[in-house]
Amino acid sequence: MNLTSPFSISIFVITGLAFLGLPIGLSMMTGSVLYLFLVGADMGTVAEQFLNGMYSNYVILSVPLFILAAEFMNIGSMTERLLAFCNVLVGRFRGGLAQVNVVQSIIFAGMSGSAVADAAGSGRMMQNMMTRDDRYPASYAAALTAVTSVIGPIIPPSIPMIVYALVSDASIGYLFLAGMVPGLLMAGLQMVQVAYDARRRNFPVEAPVPLKEIPRITWRAFPALMMPVLLLGCIYSGVTTPTEAAALAAAYALLVSVVIYRSISWGAFYDSLLLSAKSSTSIGMLIAGALVFNYVVTIENIPDGLRVLLTGWELTPTTFLILVNIVLLLLGCVLEGTAILLIIVPVFIPTAQALGIDMVHFGVVVVINIMLGLVTPPYGLLLFIMTNISGVPVRHIIRDALPFIGGMFLCLILITFIPDLVLWLPRLMGYQG
Template identity: 80%
Template sequence: MNLTSPFSLSIVAITALAFLGLPIGLSMICGSILYLALVGADMGIVAEQFLNGMYSNYVILAVPLFILAAELMNIGSMTERLLSFCNVLVGRFRGGLAQVNVVQSIIFAGMSGSAIADAAGTGSMMQKLMTQGGRYTPSFAAALTAVTAVIGPIIPPSIPMVIYSLVSDASIGYLFLAGMVPGLLMASLQMTQVAITARRKNFPVEAPVPLKDIPGITWRAAPALFMPVLLLGCIYSGITTPTEAAALAAAYALFISVVVYRSISWIAFYRAVFSSAKTSASIGMLIAGALVFNYVVTIENIPESIKTVLIGWDMSPVMFLVFVNIVLLLLGCVLEGTAILLIIVPVFIPTAQALGIDLVHFGVVVVVNIMLGLVTPPYGLLLFIVAKISGAPLRDIVRDAAPFLFWMVMCLGVITFVPDAVLWLPRLLGYQG
């Protein structure tokens, strides 16, 4: 590659600006503008092409709406009621509170679609409950909160799958369905590991919930438990699009918290909207930068060049998926997941299509890889979040998370080598891939 070419200079500019501390989204915008200026492109025409392409693309709106729904759930009393319900289900077993942590992540996965929202929303509460009276070490409680939060974006709805749909044109509805079995498989493996660790370390058994209290606890949690049923039912029945369902999720979370539970003040509501706006703006800037940079990459024909090289290596579909897994797992240790989805994954999509790999299956493999990156050092965003919440040393959290990471990698292997585990449910409901 010519080191003085416009594309090379663009890459140098993006890298330098990122190292200097500029957000990666803005770095990509600046580097891409430099490229367009060097090749003499008409900025007005390029901007018009982007706008024309985005007018009919409503999928991005789902991202801020799911973020808002998660914020509204976290400030209301939904969390406490759902945790009480989870305790009814699994609290009576050895290591019951640890099992509650896994089950609540499964339930929250059907509401927010965000691993960070799950960890930040219920993390502090689970940390306090698990460490109270020295029942669990702070590092184990934090590690479990981090690894269970990974389930959130795998079980529908899923913000990373919405973004993958944006760059691949794969169906969001079928992507959501495809994540169901892998997400439940990962959760079951985590619960298995909790049971093993509970017996080895003699974790406490929680006092069983009296039978007379169970109906009341279930009734109080019912409005929150109905949310994923409403959300997914509307999507798969065709009543709403995924974007409209995201708006419905936010409206339902607000209605339940304000009218039914009466647990949100005006100040809390303002903070939730403000926080979701900041998060959405951050993701939006990254999406904008990635779209502009991907335009540059397309002009340079980089995806086709990589496809030619990889096919020239005579890769089989399985070999290619193993290669992608290795690349994404390594990148996940140092890069943020959304950046990987928007910058790296589009380069692999033409090769996946050329090798006959189903894009829905490929999307689930990609999302699981990126979720693993959230709990692998040195970047591991979820590790930093739970370390801040718990105050436990990061090295201790990583040590306690290691057994769970092993099972999660095994789960990744299953969905990579057994596509039917991913595509069975979508095909059952009409997917032709």
């Protein structure tokens, strides 16, 4: 590659600005504008690509709506009631509170679609519950919350899968279905690890919930438990699109918290709108920057060039997937997940299609790689979130998270080499891939 070419200069500018602390979305816009200036293209192309990309993709609207739904859940008492219900299910076993942490992530996965939202929403509460009276080491509680939060974007709904659908044209509905089995497999491996740790480290056994209390606790949690049923039922019955279902989820979370639980104040409502707007703006700027930069990549014919190069290597679908796993795992250590989805993954998609790799299977492999990046040092966004919540040094959290990360790697290996684990449920619902 010519280091003085417009594209090379654009890459250097984007990388340099990102390292200096400029948001990656703005860095990509700046580098793309510079590229267009250097090649003498129409500068209005930036606005054209931005507007066409943002306003012609109806699915993008579901991202802020799912974020808003998660915020409404967090400010209401839905989280507390769901945790109490989870305690009924698994709290009585040794290490029961740790098992509750895994189960609540499975349930929350059907509501928010965001690992960060799950960690920030229930993470503080689980941290307090597990460390009260020194039941569990603070580092273990923080590590467990970090690794269980990655289940959220794998089990539907999933914001990363929505972003992947944006760049790949894969069906969101079938992507959501494809994440179900891998997400439950990952949760099962985490529960096995918790059970092993509980016996090895002699974690406490919680007092069992009296039988007479179980119906009351279940009834109090029932409206919250119906949210994923309503959400996924509307999507797969064809009543709503995923974007309309996201709006329905936000409306339902607000309705339950205000009318049934009566647990939201005007101040909390305003704060949730503000936080949702900030998060949505951050993601929106990243998407906008990626849309413009992807136009530059298309002009340079990078995807086709890579496809020709990799085809020359005579890669099989399996060796290609192994290569993608290695690249994404390495990038996940230093880059934010949405940036990988918007910048790196589109470059791989033409080669994957040429090799006959199913786009739904490929999407789940990509998303799990990105979720691993959230708990893999040195970036590990979830590790830093739990450091802030728990006050525990990140190196201690990493130490306790490593066995769980190993289980996640095992899950990634299984779904990479056994596509039927991913595609079985979509095919059951009519997918022809």
